[in-house]
Amino acid sequence: MSPSVPNEPVLAVDGLSIGFQNRHGLLPAVRELSFSVKSGEMLAIVGESGCGKSLTALALLGLIPPPGRVTGGTVRLEGRDLLALDEAALRRVRGARIAMIFQEPMTALNPVLTVGEQIMEAILEHETVSRKAARERTLALLERVRIPDPERRFAEYPHRLSGGMRQRVMIAMALAGAPAVLVADEPTTALDVTIQAQILSLIDELRREQGTAVVFITHDLGVVSRYVDRVLVMYAGRKVEERDTRDLFADPLHPYTRGLIAAQPRAGAGAAGAVRERLAEIPGTVPALAAMPAGCAFAPRCPLADARCAQAVPPPRRAGSGLVACHHAGETHAL
Amino acid sequence: MPSDAALAAPTVSAAVAATPVLRVSGLSVEYRTARGVVHALDDVSFELAPGETLGIVGESGCGKSTLARAVVRLLDPSAGTIRLGDTDITHASRRRMRAARRDLQMVLQDPAASLDPRWTVGDLLAEPLEIHGIGSRAERRARVADLLGKVGLPPEAAQRRPHEFSGGQRQRIGIARALALEPKVVVLDEPVSALDVSVQAQILNLLTDLQSTLGVSFLFIGHDLSVVEYVSDRVAVMYLGRIVELGGRDSLWRRPAHPYTRALLDAAPRIEGPAAPAGPALTGDTPSPYDLPSGCRFHTRCPIAAGVCRRLAPVMQTLSPGHHVACHFPVGGTPPSD
Numbered sequence: 165m166s167p168s169v170p171n172e173p174v175l176a177v178d179g180l181s182i183g184f185q186n187r188h189g190l191l192p193a194v195r196e197l198s199f200s201v202k203s204g205e206m207l208a209i210v211g212e213s214g215c216g217k218s219l220t221a222l223a224l225l226g227l228i229p230p231p232g233r234v235t236g237g238t239v240r241l242e243g244r245d246l247l248a249l250d251e252a253a254l255r256r257v258r259g260a261r262i263a264m265i266f267q268e269p270m271t272a273l274n275p276v277l278t279v280g281e282q283i284m285e286a287i288l289e290h291e292t293v294s295r296k297a298a299r300e301r302t303l304a305l306l307e308r309v310r311i312p313d314p315e316r317r318f319a320e321y322p323h324r325l326s327g328g329m330r331q332r333v334m335i336a337m338a339l340a341g342a343p344a345v346l347v348a349d350e351p352t353t354a355l356d357v358t359i360q361a362q363i364l365s366l367i368d369e370l371r372r373e374q375g376t377a378v379v380f381i382t383h384d385l386g387v388v389s390r391y392v393d394r395v396l397v398m399y400a401g402r403k404v405e406e407r408d409t410r411d412l413f414a415d416p417l418h419p420y421t422r423g424l425i426a427a428q429p430r431a432g433a434g435a436a437g438a439v440r441e442r443l444a445e446i447p448g449t450v451p452a453l454a455a456m457p458a459g460c461a462f463a464p465r466c467p468l469a470d471a472r473c474a475q476a477v478p479p480p481r482r483a484g485s486g487l488v489a490c491h492h493a494g495e496t497h498a499l
Numbered sequence: 500m501p502s503d504a505a506l507a508a509p510t511v512s513a514a515v516a517a518t519p520v521l522r523v524s525g526l527s528v529e530y531r532t533a534r535g536v537v538h539a540l541d542d543v544s545f546e547l548a549p550g551e552t553l554g555i556v557g558e559s560g561c562g563k564s565t566l567a568r569a570v571v572r573l574l575d576p577s578a579g580t581i582r583l584g585d586t587d588i589t590h591a592s593r594r595r596m597r598a599a600r601r602d603l604q605m606v607l608q609d610p611a612a613s614l615d616p617r618w619t620v621g622d623l624l625a626e627p628l629e630i631h632g633i634g635s636r637a638e639r640r641a642r643v644a645d646l647l648g649k650v651g652l653p654p655e656a657a658q659r660r661p662h663e664f665s666g667g668q669r670q671r672i673g674i675a676r677a678l679a680l681e682p683k684v685v686v687l688d689e690p691v692s693a694l695d696v697s698v699q700a701q702i703l704n705l706l707t708d709l710q711s712t713l714g715v716s717f718l719f720i721g722h723d724l725s726v727v728e729y730v731s732d733r734v735a736v737m738y739l740g741r742i743v744e745l746g747g748r749d750s751l752w753r754r755p756a757h758p759y760t761r762a763l764l765d766a767a768p769r770i771e772g773p774a775a776p777a778g779p780a781l782t783g784d785t786p787s788p789y790d791l792p793s794g795c796r797f798h799t800r801c802p803i804a805a806g807v808c809r810r811l812a813p814v815m816q817t818l819s820p821g822h823h824v825a826c827h828f829p830v831g832g833t834p835p836s837d
Binding site for chain 1 (some may be wrong): 511530559567665695697700701724728763766770781784
């Protein structure tokens with residue numbers, strides 16, 4: 165494990181753009197996205213379907229599926245630009261320094277290998293150790309992710325396990341190379357809420373104890389509020405706001421962030437006997453990739469939009485603990 | 500076994516005094532599979548008052564979707580009764596069920612699954628009216644336009660096909676179709692689970708509006724606790740095929756009495772909630788439905804289980820009017836003399 169300098173980000177993304185090539189040209193799916201994560205920090209990227217959050221996650225590991233491709237920017241992992249690496253070099257970094265877990269573990273697990281065999285394989289791919297040593301490390305990893313009775317689970321096939329157990333196995337595999345960064349794409353979305361709580365506390369514990377930086381992709385604002393340090397909100401491929409979690413929920417600045425939070429049912433929103441308080445709706449729908457507005461992509465749905473919003477993309481500006489990309493950021497309280 | 504009397508009276512809804520539109524009593528469903536018999540639903544009882552929303556929550560395998568499908572008779576129960584108004588529909592024939600469907604409709608999570616892609620939205624909405632011989636062709640066309648308006652879609656939507664709409668719009672179409680016959684009860688099985696939060700808010704507002712104008716009752720199946728809390732007047736919490744707690748929404752959220760209800764509420768992170776869970780996360784997985792635990796089905800994961808919990812299934816008891824729990828050691832209840 166290479167030691168990282170404290171306060172220096174382990175992962176720094178700068179001006180990342182991702183597009184899809186089709187016969188009409190290049191459709192931009194992620195545009196000029198910049199963010200960074202430090203050791204032991206958990207950053208959430210939130211947004212609704214199609215905002216580009218999952219593509220961003222894949223780009224961090226050089227896994228964008230064609231016809232998608234990275235069209236600009238850098239992804240620096242411990243100082244090295246991953247986007248400049250060839251496939252062989254990328255493969256050495258993947259798993260060893262940066263690893264990913266997915267919503268559906270079965271897509272990442274090999275159904276014909278036992279749980280133990282695949283974790284051993286992950287270890288042996290990145291290190292020259294004896295099979296005996298790899299086996300012991302595997303058992304230790306299974307224990308680390310709180311899988312009861314690791315000896316027995318070692319010999320079991322993935323399909324025999326529950327969804328929560330499979331997610332633990334995938335986390336154990338991701339940890340096999342002791343990565344500096346863990347990218348988690350909706351890791352608990354398919355799980356029941358009590359199992360979700362177990363998996364989230366496990367990820368939280370790992371980053372605290374091992375200093376793993378976590379990039380957490382999610383649509384669930386409740387999960388974000390409980391487990392995450394900093395939040396990046398994406399809309400139509402761009403970062404619209406990035407704040408410390410507490411500040412974001414106490415005082416969201418972007419009209420989209422405000423809308424998203426207000427659309428979430430709140431505790432006690434309809435007190436007994438009283439008329440149920442209506443949820444805030446965001447009118448309209450997300451623009452299609454092929455029909456992005458020239459200015460702010462949120463302008464057609466925004467209560468504050470004016471002529472300037474229709475013409476110019478608002479640049480990210482400093483705001484308290486973070487950034488907001490809105491021409492009217494200071495005025496949102498009037499909403 | 501919970502008695503009907505124990506579950507009879509909802510206390511929160513203003514509609515208390517009215518005769519229930521739906522009465523489910525001792526309902527059980529078994530699936531026979533190659534691996535054995537699954538008791539998917541075991542002795543479930545509740546009533547639904549006019550204009551009321553009863554939420555059903557629980558995790559995978561708790562039986563909530565089986566319950567939804569058994570109530571609309573897509574599944575045959577192995578025991579118990581379902582009464583729609585004054586009619587016992589538990590074993591109603593196909594012909595009698597068709598008549599009953601005027602009053603009992605269903606909305607699914609994925610409306611695309613229930614909307615024939617070759618049909619126009621207008622035909623899809625007119626079909627239930629035709630089946631029941633309601634109105635002339637022109638009257639039905641007017642009714643379709645009216646239905647589209649009720650769910651916030653333009654009249655031109657009638658000429659288009661389901662795939663031309665977004666997920667949220669398709670769910671509006673699914674809701675319009677369910678409401679075409681002005682049913683008394685609509686069973687909604689995870690109706691907003693596939694939708695983004697901003698669209699989810701639109702659909703939840705729509706359901707709330709429709710209920711207040713039409714007076715329809717909803718049986719709302721969900722797994723998202725904040726959504727179920729938002730829409731429901733009363734809530735039933737299910738675990739492994741049984742209702743473990745049933746009460747007024749506020750009573751249940753403020754004073755959850757069953758250890759499972761408490762764990763469920765605690766595990767679901769909320770924006771305005773505490774930064775950390777109040778108690779330790781539940782350990783372990785839900786047991787296999789093929790091999791149900793003895794006694795209380797929750798005892799294998801319960802933080803306060805005792806000997807009696809392994810031996811005896813707890814009886815549903817009343818904690819306060821309208822708030823019932825099936826636990827030997829409920830919070831705020833009297834411990835068993837055993």
